[in-house]
Amino acid sequence: MAEPLIELREVSxxxxxxxxxxxxxxxxxxxxxxxxFVAIIGQSGSGKSTMMNIIGCLxxxxxxxxxxxxxxxxxxxxxxxxIVRNRLIGFIFQGFNLLARTTALENVELxxxxxxxxxxERRRRALAALEQVGLADRIxxxxxxxxxxxxxxxxxxxxxxxxxxxxxxxxxxGNLDTxxxxxxxELLQRLNRxxxxxxxxxxxxxxxxxxxxxxxMRDGAIQxxxxxxxxxxxxxxxxxxxxxxxxxxx
Amino acid sequence: xxxxxxxxxxxxxxxxxxxxxxxxxxGLTTLGIMIGVAAVVTVTxxxxxxxxxxxxxxxxxxxxxxxxxxxxxxxxxxxxSTMGSRLSExxxxxxxRESTSIALAAPFLRSSVVAVYEGQNSLPSVIGTKLDxxxxxxxxxxxxxxxxxxxxxxxxxxxLIGVETARELFGTEDPIGRRVRIGRFFFxxxxxxxxxxxSPFGQSQDAIVVMPIDTMRSxxxxxxxxxxxxxxxxxxxxxxxxxAQKQAIEILRFAHRIExxxxxxxxxxxxAEFQALQQKIFGALTLLLIxxxxxxxxxxxxxxxNIMLVxxxxxxxxxxxxxxxxxxxADILVQFLVESVVLSTIGGVAGTLLGYGAVAGFTTxxxxxxxxxxxxxxxxxxxxxTIGVAFGFLPARQAAxxxxxxxxxRE
Ligand SMILES: Nc1ncnc2c1ncn2[C@@H]1O[C@H](COP(=O)(O)OP(=O)(O)OP(=O)(O)O)[C@@H](O)[C@H]1O
Ligand SMILES: [Mg+2]
Numbered sequence: 041m042a043e044p045l046i047e048l049r050e051v052s053x054x055x056x057x058x059x060x061x062x063x064x065x066x067x068x069x070x071x072x073x074x075x076x077f078v079a080i081i082g083q084s085g086s087g088k089s090t091m092m093n094i095i096g097c098l099x100x101x102x103x104x105x106x107x108x109x110x111x112x113x114x115x116x117x118x119x120x121x122x123i124v125r126n127r128l129i130g131f132i133f134q135g136f137n138l139l140a141r142t143t144a145l146e147n148v149e150l151x152x153x154x155x156x157x158x159x160x161e162r163r164r165r166a167l168a169a170l171e172q173v174g175l176a177d178r179i180x181x182x183x184x185x186x187x188x189x190x191x192x193x194x195x196x197x198x199x200x201x202x203x204x205x206x207x208x209x210x211x212x213x214g215n216l217d218t219x220x221x222x223x224x225x226e227l228l229q230r231l232n233r234x235x236x237x238x239x240x241x242x243x244x245x246x247x248x249x250x251x252x253x254x255x256x257m258r259d260g261a262i263q264x265x266x267x268x269x270x271x272x273x274x275x276x277x278x279x280x281x282x283x284x285x286x287x288x289x290x
Numbered sequence: 291x292x293x294x295x296x297x298x299x300x301x302x303x304x305x306x307x308x309x310x311x312x313x314x315x316x317g318l319t320t321l322g323i324m325i326g327v328a329a330v331v332t333v334t335x336x337x338x339x340x341x342x343x344x345x346x347x348x349x350x351x352x353x354x355x356x357x358x359x360x361x362x363x364x365x366x367x368x369x370x371s372t373m374g375s376r377l378s379e380x381x382x383x384x385x386x387r388e389s390t391s392i393a394l395a396a397p398f399l400r401s402s403v404v405a406v407y408e409g410q411n412s413l414p415s416v417i418g419t420k421l422d423x424x425x426x427x428x429x430x431x432x433x434x435x436x437x438x439x440x441x442x443x444x445x446x447x448x449x450l451i452g453v454e455t456a457r458e459l460f461g462t463e464d465p466i467g468r469r470v471r472i473g474r475f476f477f478x479x480x481x482x483x484x485x486x487x488x489s490p491f492g493q494s495q496d497a498i499v500v501m502p503i504d505t506m507r508s509x510x511x512x513x514x515x516x517x518x519x520x521x522x523x524x525x526x527x528x529x530x531x532x533x534a535q536k537q538a539i540e541i542l543r544f545a546h547r548i549e550x551x552x553x554x555x556x557x558x559x560x561x562a563e564f565q566a567l568q569q570k571i572f573g574a575l576t577l578l579l580i581x582x583x584x585x586x587x588x589x590x591x592x593x594x595x596n597i598m599l600v601x602x603x604x605x606x607x608x609x610x611x612x613x614x615x616x617x618x619x620a621d622i623l624v625q626f627l628v629e630s631v632v633l634s635t636i637g638g639v640a641g642t643l644l645g646y647g648a649v650a651g652f653t654t655x656x657x658x659x660x661x662x663x664x665x666x667x668x669x670x671x672x673x674x675x676t677i678g679v680a681f682g683f684l685p686a687r688q689a690a691x692x693x694x695x696x697x698x699x700r701e
Contacts, residue, residue: 093695096614098613098614098694098695098698099695118618118619119618119619119620122613122616122617122618122619123616123618125613125614125615125616126615126616127616131614131615133698137607137610137611137614137698138611139608139611140608141311150612150615151615151616153297153300154612154615154616154617154618154621155616156297158296159296198615202616
């Protein structure tokens with residue numbers, strides 16, 4: 041396969057407090073190649089979010105090195121890491137994390153604002169990203185006027201708008217029902233096929249089944265790391281009983 | 291540069307939106323700054339007005355000038371009005387002769403009469419006086435010359451005019467040697483006086499005609515021989531002006547035969563006295579306003595800081611989101627600094643308007659000359675911007691230094 045995008049080398053993360061030292065990550069080695077789709081699973085407290093935060097340059101390892109896209113970002117300044125986040129990474133959160141009272145379009149434009157892209161160009165690219173996630177008709181809605189699935193798609197558009205090589209999603213479907221979750225996964229699979237590398241944390245097995253590679257964590261270490269044949273989210277969606285049928289049953 | 295300006299503008303828009311979400315809070319927060327800036331505007335207008343009026347008075351009268359006006363006795367009928375209840379040319383002579391501190395005393399008549407030259411009209415104040423008057427008031431002809439002692443003694447129909455009167459009657463023509471009709475008689479213009487501007491009381495001192503006193507008495511203001519409307523004195527120096535005032539009162543009481551305990555039928559007003567009092571009032575008021583300005587600006591600044599801290603706390607999650615998608619510390623810092631500057635500038639603009647109102651009030655109610663200059667505006671806006679930056683910096687830095695993960699984790 042292609043050259044590595046993410047390289048974690050013996051990464052540890054300790055949270056030191058007066059009461060105790062929590063060893064959230066213990067000498068984790070992880071290499072993710074370009075174009076891969078990794079699902080990270082594991083019990084609560086096993087260190088999934090901690091690892092994602094380090095991969096996302098939101099946090100620094102206590103020891104070990106992290107090389108992203110060939111750049112060692114372990115000891116870069118905060119500003120340099122902000123630029124790395126802006127250029128290389130798109131974040132998708134469980135709680136969507138859209139700015140309230142701000143339209144979908146403005147939310148999606150935001151990463152480009154920090155990149156210094158001019159107004160017209162920004163708008164054009166934001167519209168294209170919203171179109172890609174199927175929300176071209178909701179651009180002037182604010183988050184409280186959108187459903188959870190729609191909000192998550194706005195968040196995905198925001199993550200995509202800078203054309204980053206890497207999408208990080210920490211429990212993106214945690215607040216969504218099965219159907220909407222599969223819709224989001226269908227979108228992610230489509231993006232992955234177009235070349236974007238994806239790392240996704242989830243608790244749900246049918247979501248994890250959509251990835252090409254499965255990493256299971258336990259007590260801050262990688263316990264299992266296997267390749268798998270991904271389920272096609274589109275097919276899974278089609279197999280679900282239709283919305284009308286569900287409503288009739290209810 | 292353009293990109294930079296566009297970015298600043300974008301954050302101003304963002305800040306205005308954030309501020310407008312909480313109008314009441316913003317209004318209350320900016321109240322202190324508003325009052326402070328209003329005080330700053332008023333105090334600078336007062337200071338420049340006071341400076342101007344003092345210099346105007348000094349140049350108009352000289353700090354050693356004194357004026358004597360008649361005062362109609364309140365106990366009317368108690369004294370015979372024909373017996374020295376008016377000022378006279380004899381009074382002027384007596385003052386110079388008998389006082390050690392009065393250098394000059396110029397009696398004068400005054401009136402307001404229509405002047406006409408070739409169909410052009412003007413309504414100047416007309417003063418009939420002696421040559422000493424020019425010395426006391428430090429007036430000099432800009433062109434032409436003063437009348438001669440001979441002309442003064444024989445009552446020749448000659449005059450000097452102020453620049454405004456010259457402009458109104460003659461336009462661009464040279465008035466010297468022309469004959470202008472004032473009232474029913476023609477007078478030859480000998481000279482045009484230097485421009486003097488407004489008097490401390492707001493009238494123009496350039497719409498004026500000055501002529502020998504006997505000439506005026508025989509043509510415009512008929513009075514009994516020797517009777518005058520007022521006296522203009524000058525003390526031998528600014529230091530002796532208080533003594534000159536005291537002596538003038540005694541000499542005039544004697545000349546007017548006012549008995550012990552009787553009421554003066556005249557008033558002697560000292561320029562120096564008036565000025566000192568005005569300076570004192572201005573000084574006290576300036577101090578008071580500076581105090582108000584300082585206290586309310588500090589209180590206002592703390593208010594802004596407080597509200598910004600609240601705003602940062604409320605928007606911690608927003609800050610986390612912005613950081614996650616690539617905002618640098620400087621971006622966050624600027625965002626909140628701009629917000630606090632916007633907040634304090636709103637207070638500054640409101641305060642400037644309030645200050646204008648206060649200045650207009652003082653000017654019309656008390657007749658003070660106050661002046662709002664461009665520099666006052668710059669000072670007002672500069673002050674509020676500085677407050678915004680100074681008191682907004684701490685909250686903004688606090689926001690910029692947030693840890694993105696902790697900020698994101700906060701609801
Ligand atoms: N800021 C922190 N301070 C101290 N301990 C922390 C901090 N953040 C995480 N931890 C601890 O580190 C460990 C790993 O946490 P992490 O959030 O990575 O787990 P997770 O796998 O994402 O769990 P979940 O599935 O519940 O989200 C946990 O024991 C947690 O309590
Ligand atoms: Mg987690």
